[in-house]
Amino acid sequence: MRTVGGPDAPLYTEAVATVAAAVRALGPKGPRIVHTGGGASLLNEDEVRHFDSPHFPEEFKPYAIGQI
Structure with missing residues (x-):
């Protein structure tokens, strides 16, 4: 099992594309x-x-947008 995390949205899309292709x-x-x-x-x-x-914390937005 592996996990990916962080505020870098391209990281998520690249990770998903790589894993899906494999x-x-x-x-x-x-x-x-x-x-x-x-x-x-x-x-x-x-x-x-x-x-x-308006209640969603601003500090979580960089992390959330990559997942959305």
């Missing part, structure tokens, strides 16, 4: 990918993404 190359008997992120992309009770809510 898994595709291994075919259906290869490993599965499980992606977990924070709740920033989930909708709140007002149907607004938590990330877009």
Whole structure:
């Protein structure tokens, strides 16, 4: 199991592209990918993404945007 984290959004897209290509190359008997992120992309009770809510902490935005 490996994890990727940090405020660098391109890191996430590059990591996902690399891992997805490797898994595709291994075919259906290869490993599965499980992606977990924070709740920033989930909708709140007002149907607004938590990330877009005025209550979402500014200091978490660089980390959340890469996951969204």
